[in-house]
Amino acid sequence: MRKLPLYAVPDLASPDLVSPQAPAPRPQRVVLLGPIQQEPLALQYLAAAVRQAGHEAHVVPYANRAGLEDALQATLRLEPDLVGLGIAFQNHIDEYLLFLQQLRARGYGGHLTAGGHVPTFCYRELLSDLPELDSVVRHDGEETLVEMLELLARGRPLTGLKGLVWRENGRIVAGPVRVAKAELDALPWPERSPVPYSVGGLTVDFIISARGCVGECNYCSIAAYTSEQQKRYRLRRPEAVAEEIAALHHERGARVIFIQDDLFVLPSEARTIERTERLSLALRARGVSDLVFWVKGRPETITPAVAQALQRMGVIHLFLGIESANAERLEYLGRSHQPADNERAIAACRAAGVMPSFNFMLFDPDSTLEDLDATLTLAEAHLDLSWNVCRTEIYSGTALRQRLEQEGRLRGDYRTYGYEMRDPRAEVLFRILRVSLNERAFSLDSLLNRLISLSFSRQLHEVYFPGAHTERLAARVRQLCVEARGDTVRAIREAATFVAQENVFDSNVVRRFAVSQALRVNAADAERRRQVEELWQHLQVRGLELMKRRGVRSFPRVQADFGIAAGS
C-alpha cells in the first residue's frame, strides 16, 4: 500500500524525488499561496508535481488582508525562486493583488506567477494591471509549473511554454493552450497538512476523484475552463481513489472523506452504480469499512437507485445543484434539470438516508419578483435540510458574463463584476436582503453557513455515536435549523410583500424597512449564534473523546473551524 505524503521539505538528493526526465541543474524552491479553509488540494497537487520533479515546494495560506503580514513574512523567509498564487474566485482578487504588490515592494526579486480559474480567463487584465506579475499559468498547472522550474533552473527565460502567458518586449504573449493530462492517476498524490481537519471530533480528509463537469451552466466557469483544455470530464480509476483513501484512513484515522470533485455522480445511472460499487469493493479489499462520504451531484441524475448506491458506498451527505425551483430561471441559468427533478432527487435521498443540501439562487439578472415564490415554497418544504440563499454572481469565462456584456448590462471589471436586475422590485428586494440578511445568510460567517456545518457535525454523531445523548443534541440542532430557516423564508416573503406594495423608489421608506428587518433578524439570531457555537464545541470535544476511546488515532492539534464543512 502506498504511503501518504505529508508536508515536509524533501531530501533533494533522494533518487525517488528526481524526475525521470533530465534532472534540473539546480533544484528550485517554490512557494504556492491560496486560501486554506479546507485542505487546498489544487495547490497540493501542484506542490506534489514540483517535488516529484526534484524541486522544493511549500504551501502558504493566504486568503485576505488579515493574513497578509503572515503570508508575506512566511514567503520572504523561504527565499523562493518562484512564487505562485492560486486565484480560484474573483471576490477576493484585490487581496491577491495586494499581496503581489507588497511582496515586490519588500524586495522579492524572484519569479511571480498566478494560476487558477481567474488568471486562466483574466490573464491579460492581470498582466496589464500588475507590473509585479511575471507570468500567468492557464488551466491545470502541474506540467506547466514543472517546465517553468526547469527553465528557471537553467537560467533561461520563461517563454514559449504551453499553458503559459508571459511578457516579451513589452507585449503579453500567450502560449498555446496545454491539453489537459488525460490520466489523472499518473499525478502524484497531493500532500496533506500534518495538522488534520476535524468536524464533530472526527478526522476529515479531502480527495479528488474527478476533474471537470458534464454541465454547461451559464454562470459557472468550469465548463469554459475544461472545454478549452479539451478534456471536459476526467475520472480517476476507483481502485486508485481507494488506494489514496485507504492511506488517509489507516495513517491519519480519517473517518469522513469529502470528495471534492466538481461532479461525483455521473450522468448515467448504470455507470454511477458501477463506479460506487467498484470503489466500495476496492476499499474493502484495503481494509476500509468504517468511513463516510460527502459528495456532489446534479438533481436530474439522482434516481432512487443512484441514491441507494451512494448510501451503500457510505455517502451520508450529497450537495445537490438545485439552484432554483422555477423552470424559467433554471433554463436561464443553463441548467439541464426541471423543478420536478429537484423534488424527485430530494425524495430519493431522504428515502435512502442520504442528507441532501443545496443553495438557492434567488436572484439572477432577469429574475422577477414573481419568480421567487416557487423556490421559497421548496425551501419552506425542507426546513430541516441544510440550505442557504444567494444571488447568481458573474465570473470570468462564463456565458452569463458574455451575455450581460452583449446586453450592455455588465458592471464593474474583472475584479468585481456585477449587474442590476431588469425588475426594479427584484433589485430592491435583493438590496434590502443584503442588509437585513447579511449576518443571517450572505456573509461568509453567516448563521446559516454555521448551521450547515453544525448539521453535518450532528449527522456524523448520529452515524458514529447513536444513542439517547446524540438524539438530544441532534434535536437541538434540528430545532435551531428549522427556526432559523423558517424565519429566513418569512423574512424574504415579508420583504417581497413590501417591495410589491410600496414605492421602491422611495429611499426613506426602503431604508427604514431594511434597518428594521435587519435589527429584528439579528436580535433573533444572537441567542441562536451562542447556541450554535456551544453545540459545535460540544460535538467536537465529545467526538474527539469518543473516537479516542475507540482507539482511533488522535492528534494533539486539529483544524476544527466552521468553514471546513460550510459547503456541506
Added chain:
Amino acid sequence: MRSVRIVVKQVTGSVPALVAASVLGASGCGSATSTPVHVSSGGTSSSSAGSGGIIVLAGSPAVGGSAGSGPDLPPGCQGYEVQLPDVGQPAVAGEICAVQVEPVISNGAARIALAQPGSDLSAPVAGTLTLAEGLRDQVQGPPVIEIVSATDQMLLEAQLSPLEQTADGYAFTVTWPKGAFLRAEDMTRVSFRTSLDLSCDTGTRLVNAVTEVHLCGGSFNGVPDVWASTGDLCVVCNVIAELAASPIIPDHRESGLPLGQAMRARIVELAKVGSSVVLFAENDGGGRSSYEWHVTGGTLEHIAEDVVVFRSDGSTPAPSLQVAIVNDEGVAVVSYAYPGGAH
C-alpha cells in the same frame, strides 16, 4: 484624525475599571477634547466581570496610540489613546465635487504606503502614493505630500523626493537625514497629508487625504519592522482600520433605486477593561452617516456617534448590541456579541 482616550483605574489585586472615555479631536494628542467626556460610575468594578483583570487595547496595550499617567489623571489611573480612522467624503468624483467648502477631506482619495524600513533610517525609504481609481483621470498636476504630524520630532524632519508618475499614482522616496527614534511596541506613527486638485464641472476642488502610517512590529514578539498604512491590517497595529473589499457586490450609486451603496461595516473592539468594552462602528459610509445603537442585555453609553461603551448587565445569556449606519446611499446593520456571553 480622532482618537478615543480612555482612563483606567488599576489597583493591585482588583479588576481594572474604566473610569472615563472620551473622543478627542484632530488637533492634538490628548489636549483637545472635542466631544463630551463621559465619566462612568467606574471605581471598583465587580469581580464577576468577564475577562476581568485584562486591559486589551485592540490587541495590545497602547497599540496604535499612546499610554501614560499624565498629570491630568487621577491617582492610580492610566490613560490610553486609540486612534480612529476618518473616512471623510467617499473617494468618488461626484461626491467630492458636490462639496463647496475647501479643502474637501476625502481620506480614501489618496493613500501613502512605505516600503519596509532598513536598519539605517537615514537611508531612503521607497514610498508610493496611490490615487483612488475613480479619481485618477480628474487629478490635475502632481499632488503635494506633507508630513503633518508624527510621534517624534525627528520624524517630522523628513525629506521627500520629487514625485514620479506611475500607473496608479506616484512614487517617491522619504529620507530622515538625521535618523529617527523608532519606539518599540508600535508607538511610532507618521501622518502624511496628500493635497491634490480635482477637476470638476464647476471648477477644481482642493482635496486633502490623510494617511496614517504606523511602524508595526519592532520589538513586539520579534516581528520585523514594517510600515502599515491606514487600510492595512497589521498583526499588532490592529487599530488601523481594515475593511476588506466587498465580496461580489459592487456599488450601484448611479442607479435611481435606493440602497445603491453596498456599505461595509463592522464593530471593532477598541478596548476591554473589566466588564466594559469600548466599541467603534467602523464603516465606509463616509462622513454623513447617522448611527442607531440598539442593545440587549446590557447598558450603552455614547462617547461619540460611532463610539460607545457597552457593559453586560447579566440579564441575558447572550448580551449583544447592534448598530445601524445610515446615509443617503446605503445602510449597514452589524451586530456584536458580548465576549463569552453574560457573566
